[in-house]
Amino acid sequence: MPPVVLPAEVAVVNVGLPMFADAVREQGTPVEQVDWRIPAAGDPAAVRALTRLYAADGVDGANAEVVRRLDTGQPQLVGVATAEDVVPGFGGRALLHSGPSLPFGEHCDPLRRSMQAAVVAEGWAADVAQARELLERGAVALDAANHHDTVVPMATALGPSQPVLVVENRDGGTRAFSGINQGPGEVPWFGRDTDAAIARLRLLVDVVGPAVGAILEDTGPLDVLAVAAQGISMGDDLHMRTQAATNLLTRTWLPQIAALPDGRRRPFADYLAGNHLFFLNVAMAAAKSLQLWAEQVPGSSIVTTMSRNGTTFGIKLAGDPGWHLTEAPPVGEALYYSGYGPEDSARDIGDSAVLELTGMGGPAAGGSAAVAAFLGGTMADAARATEGFRAICAGTSSRFTLPAMEFAGTPLGVDVRRVVELGITPKVTTGILHAGAGTGQVGAGVAEAPLACFTEALLALADRVG
Template sequence: MVELPEAVDVVNIGLPLFESALRSQGQPVIGVDWRIPGGGEPRIVAALARLLGPGTDRIDRANAEVLRRLDEGVPMLVGIDRAGAVIEGMGERDILHCGPAIAWEDMPDPLQRSVRAAVVAEGWADDVDGAGGLVEAGEVHLRPANEHRTVVPMATSIGPSAPVYVVHDEAGSSTAYSSINQGSGAVQWFGVDSDAAIDRLRFVRDKLGPVLAEALATNGPVDVFALAAQGVPMGDDVHMRVQATTNLFLRDLLPSLVRSTHAAAAEVATFLSANHLMFLNVAMAAAKSLVEWASEVPDSSIVTTMSRNGSTYGVRLAGGGDWFLAPSPPVQDALYYPGFGPETSAPDIGDSAVLELVGLGGPAAANSPAVAGFLGGRMSHAIAATRSMQRICAGESARFRLPILDNVGTPLGVDVRKVVELGITPAVNTGIIHATDGSGQVGAGVAWAPLGCFVDALLDLDRRLA
C-alpha cells in the first residue's frame, strides 16, 4: 500500500481557478501564467510557427535595429512653431485629431466636441454649432495626426494656428510634433467645447506658445529623454505621472522664462506653476520622433504605432505602414472621481500610447507609486504591470532605469509575436473622460489594449514575409 504524503508542494500551470482554490485553503502554490499560444486558433498558431521558426533570424535582425534606434536616438526639443507652418501635408483648413482615421459621424462625443472647439479657436466659426456645420459640410478636413508625424494626447485636435513642439532626432533625421498641454480642468483635450475651453486654446496659442518659444530660443535645445531618465527614478512613469519631469523641464527653462519681456510672461508663469502635466506632450513628440525612425526598418515584428480615437484602437508595425484596427476598449483598471464610473466613461482615447512603445508609461509602472494607486495600491501591483510588459517586449531600455527592480531597464519594443503568442497586450497608463456630457476628465487608470488588432498585424507580417 502506497502512503500518501502529508504535504504537497504545488506548481499550477494555467487554470488559475485551481491556484486560487489551493490558496484559499492555506496551501502553498506556485502559479505559472500559461496560455494556449494564439488561443489555439490554427491559422494563428501556423503563423506563429513560421515567424518564431524559419523567419526568426530575419525578424530578429530587423528587431535588433529597431531596438537600437528606439534606445540610441536622442530626441531634442528644438523649438515651438505654428502647426500649419511646420507639419508637412497639413492644409490651412485641416484639423488633425488623435487616433486612426475616422469619419465625423463615427467620432465619439468627446472627439467631436474637441474638433468643434478647435474650429472655433481657428476663427472659422462663431460658435460650436456653426463649427459642427462646417465639418458636416466638408469645409473642414479631418486627418489623423499620426499620419503627419504628430501625436496629441487624449481627445486633442489641432488646427493650423495651434503652436506645436518641434522635436528632432539628428541620428535618424526625423522630426515630430505635439500640441502644447492645456492643463487640467474643463479643457478641450478632455473633450470639452465650452467657451472657457476655447479661451484656453486661445491662451495657449497667443500667450503660452510665444512665451515658451522665446524661452526655448534663448535656452537652446532640450534633451527630452535625458530629463525623462531623471524623472523615472523620481516616481514618474512619464505618462500618467509627469510631475517630477515637468519640474526638471521648467527648472531648465527658468532662467530664460524670468528674462522674458513678453507682456503675458507673468500670466504664463502662473499657468506653468499649476500645470503638472506640461512635460507629457514634449515626451510624446520625442517618442514619436524615435518610432518614426524605427518604422523605416523592414521585416520587423516591433509595434511602432499604437493609438486610439475613442472608437477604434490602431497599431502599425515597423516596415509595414498599414493600420490594424479593433474597437477601443474601456479603461479597465480605473479610479473615478466621486459620482462617476464605467457607465459614464468614454473608451480609451489618444495618441499618448506612443510612450509605451519607447519604455515609458506602462513599462515604467514598477517605480511609480502613483501608478500603483490605480492597480490596487501596492507597489507589487505596479511591478506586476512592468513584468507583464517585459514578457511581450523584445529588449530593455539602456536609459530608463527602475531602482525598485535593481536598476533594470524598462521593457522596450513591443513584439507582436509575443503579444499574440501569450495573449498579453500592452498596458497603457491614461486618463478617462466623460462619454457624453462634455464635462471633461472623470478619472484615470490603466487600459489594456485589445488583442484583435495585434493578431491582424501578425497575420499581415506572416503574409509579407512569406
C-alpha cells in the same frame, strides 16, 4: 531497508497554477514556472503564423535594430513653430486629431467637441453651433495626426494656427511634432467646447507658444529623454504622471521664464504652475521621433504605432504603413471622481500610447507609486504591470531604470509575436473623459489593448514574410 534521507536543498519546477510557484518562491527556494498555456489560445491560423515568423530569417535581426533605434536615439526639443508652417502636409481649413482617421460623425462626443472648439479658435466659425455645422457637412478636413508625423493626447484636435513642439532625432534624421499641452480643467483635449476651452487655445497661440519658443532660443535644444529618465527615477511613469519631469523642466527654464517680457511672464508662469502634465506632450513628440526612425526597418514584428480615438484602436508594425484596427476598449482598473462611474466613461482615447512603445507609461509603472493606486494599490501590483510588458517586449531600455525594481531597465519594443502567443496585450495608463455630457475628465485608469488588431497584424506580417 535503509532510511530515506531527504535532500537538504531542492529546486522546483512548477507546471500549472502560478500560485504554487509563488508559495515556493516566498520560502526562498529556487523555482521555475512553466507556462503550460497553448500558444495563441490554440487558434490554428495564429499558430501557423507564429511558427513561420519564429523560424523566418531576418525578423529577429530586424527587431534588434528597431530596439537599438528606440534605445539609442536622442530626441532634442529644438523649438516651437506654427503647425501649418512645419507639420508635413498640413494647412488650410483642416484639423488633425488623435487616433486613426474617421469622418466627423463617427468620432466620439469628446473629440467632436474638441474639434468644434478648435474650429472656433481658428476663426472659421463664430460659435460652436456654426462650427458643428461646418464639420458635419465636411467643410473642415479631418485627418489623423499620426499621418503627419504628429501625436496629440486624449481628445486633442489640432488647428493649423496652433503652436507645435518641434523635436528632432538627428541620429535617425527624423522630426516629430505635438501640440503644446492645454493643461487641466475646462480644456478641449478633455472634450470641452465652452468659451473657457476656446480661450485656452488662444492662450497657447498668444502666450505659451511664444514663451516656450523664446526660452528655447536662449537655452538651445533640450535633451528630452534625459529629463524623462530623471522623472522616471523620481516616480513618474511619463504618461499618467509627469509631475517630476515637468518640475525639473520648470527649474531648468526658470532664468528664461524670469526674463520673459512683462506681458507674457506672469500669464505663462500661471499656466505652467497649474499644469503638471506639461511634459507629457514633449515626451510624446520625442517618442514619435524615435518611432519614425524605427518604422523604417522592414520585416520587423515590433509595434511602432498604437493609437486610439475613442471609437477605434489601431496599431502599425515597423516597415508596414497599414493600420490594423478594432474597437477602442473601455478604461478599466479605474478611479473616478466623486459622482461618476463606469457608466459615464468614454472609451480609451489619444495618441499617448506612443509612450508605451518607447519604455515609458505602462512599462515604467513599477517605479510609480501614483500609478500603483490604479493597479491594485501596492508597488507589487505596479511591478506586475511592468513585468507584463517585459513578457511581450523584445528588449530593455538602457536609459529608463526603476529604482523600486533594483534599477531594472523598463521593457522596450512590443513584439506582436509575443502578444499573440501569450495573449497578453499592452496596458495603457490614461485619463477618462465623460462619454457624452461634455464635462471633461471624470477619472483615470488603465486601458487594456484589444487582442484582435495584434492578431490581424501578426497574420499580415506572416503573409509578407512568407
